[in-house]
Amino acid sequence: MEKTLTLFTAYNQSNYPLIGHGKRNAQVLKEAFANIDDSLDGDTYGSGKVIEQFQDRMAKLLGKEAAVFFPSGTMAQQIALRIWSDEKGSRKIGYHPLSHLEIHEEDGPKELHHLEPLLLADENRPVLLRDLHGLPEDISAVLLELPQREIGGQLPEYEELEAMSAYCRERGIKLHLDGARLLEVLPYYGKSAAEVCALFDSVYISVYKGIGGIAGAVLAGDKSFIKQSKIWKRRHGGDLISLYPYIVVADYYLKQRLPRMERYYRDAVELAGLYRTSDALRVRPEVPVSNMFHVHSDLKKEQLEAAFIQVSQETGVGLVSTIREHKAGGVYFEVSIGDRYADAPKAKLEEAFRLLNEWLKGEASEDPK
């Protein structure tokens, strides 16, 4: 094995990379446009068939009156919470301490909208009904992320979700769904998107995660909410003259992959089972409830990287491209399943994990923790 080979390179050169749908390269766009007629008119500042038809389709899928396409979820969600905040006249909103809004947006919600987040639950589990008890009366909205990405994609049970929805509705607290990966949890819940969304006043979903588009997001809600969101979209600089490159791509892959969400979920459960065969690794959640999970370890980053490089060299299986240090100690990596997993022969997978476990046992005995 070359000393200089990085895990990232080893993963990208492997025969059977297991994560996601593949690279977000030019091919992704060109395939989606291959059967699009040259004369298809682009959208213009939110108008035009290409954007309106897609928005209508998404509103229907999500069971809401209306939907609007946004360049990003960051923009869509800040705007949703701002609208609810203005409606109630209070900047207080509630979300999980590891919400995208709290840790990935450079404080946009605070700097641009002066939102005052109350952090619900602790960092290791999703928000539950008991976290809503004792919220101040003047809280405008609560955001729930399904599944909670930063903790491996955990979910509250559906009954808990219904109870939280009822609780908020009784108290006039708007409930917003961070459904970046909503479609990916439907097989576990055994519900339609519209059934889940009916528990929420506003809903965001991403078009480039399970769907595998290039970028973009959809915000859905009632007509008055969506009308306001379009004004804020313009204020944010998100009302682009043309969004059709993202929309055509989202539409193409949504049709292809919506029926595959069940398979991605089953595949994640299977792969998590393989990871659980290793004593040196901990899967979180232990049994996935969507197409994703996290794997934690007390091994050193370099040890795990060396093991994964070895596995990819000897079996062709690319387990993951990136391993991160966890702020609570140890290391972890994220597994999210898309089209690629099904291409890896089962025998290769078993071989990969046999080899991995042997290697990790060796590591553990050389360098006990």
Next chain:
Amino acid sequence: MEKTLTLFTAYNQSNYPLIGHGKRNAQVLKEAFANIDDSLDGDTYGSGKVIEQFQDRMAKLLGKEAAVFFPSGTMAQQIALRIWSDEKGSRKIGYHPLSHLEIHEEDGPKELHHLEPLLLADENRPVLLRDLHGLPEDISAVLLELPQREIGGQLPEYEELEAMSAYCRERGIKLHLDGARLLEVLPYYGKSAAEVCALFDSVYISVYKGIGGIAGAVLAGDKSFIKQSKIWKRRHGGDLISLYPYIVVADYYLKQRLPRMERYYRDAVELAGLYRTSDALRVRPEVPVSNMFHVHSDLKKEQLEAAFIQVSQETGVGLVSTIREHKAGGVYFEVSIGDRYADAPKAKLEEAFRLLNEWLKGEASEDPK
């Protein structure tokens, strides 16, 4: 002539439509990607060759240390002014009363950034040095739009621009260039983009006007300014996971059309000359200083529409697709020249204007103003 034919339809069906480069349809994207290899990696949250190389090229073109690609100019410019405002600790900024920020952004600059605009000059002319005299000492920045789009694309003379730049620099007022159409004014000024940009602390240009991309903008300035702008870009929800569809397209058409800016300008001067042959129309500015101008008239909207439909039916020349009421009275339309104008045979153009002038004389005698 069918009673139901609208000017918009007549224009779009005409053999020689004179405005711009053509429709922003799927072909625009497909042509730009035709020679792009499938394996071209997309950008990821602002990183990757495709975005970094384009940004470097734009920084060089504009003579600035660094540049960043934005999904929209609305976002880029609010952020530029916010950075200068934070630096000085004052929300006061100055711009023209018909600036994009004042009339097309749903008050985003005020609602999101609490900027306090001082409106410079009157609505009928561009900002001049005398408008800067008497600005409050604590003004953070002045934005100049070159050319001033809403008044037909007027420009200050270059010496006036140099004087404004020197004035602001002496007083610690940051000067920001709204250069949505900067490349389009260079032939008139006889300057390079870098020479004009050297007069400004920060610069925005659009990639879908003269360049004819699908959407997007570039913000340029010194390294520290650009570093801050990237943080704000994320806050705004503009740091998309992938912007490559817009970047590849912008790059493709920039290479093609940058050398044609001189021609677009000359064509605009020629076409404005043809419009000036009509007594019923007023061209503004009388002689264009870029690829654009406005045409005003005291005729009724319907009269002018009927005339233009007639011209397109009889000569195949599509003059313009939309005529607007002007808030100061009368009607007007915008002419901006791109690739299409050169496709119209001169004889057809002369025939079109002969016919137009006859028709308009008839209208004027039937319904004198």
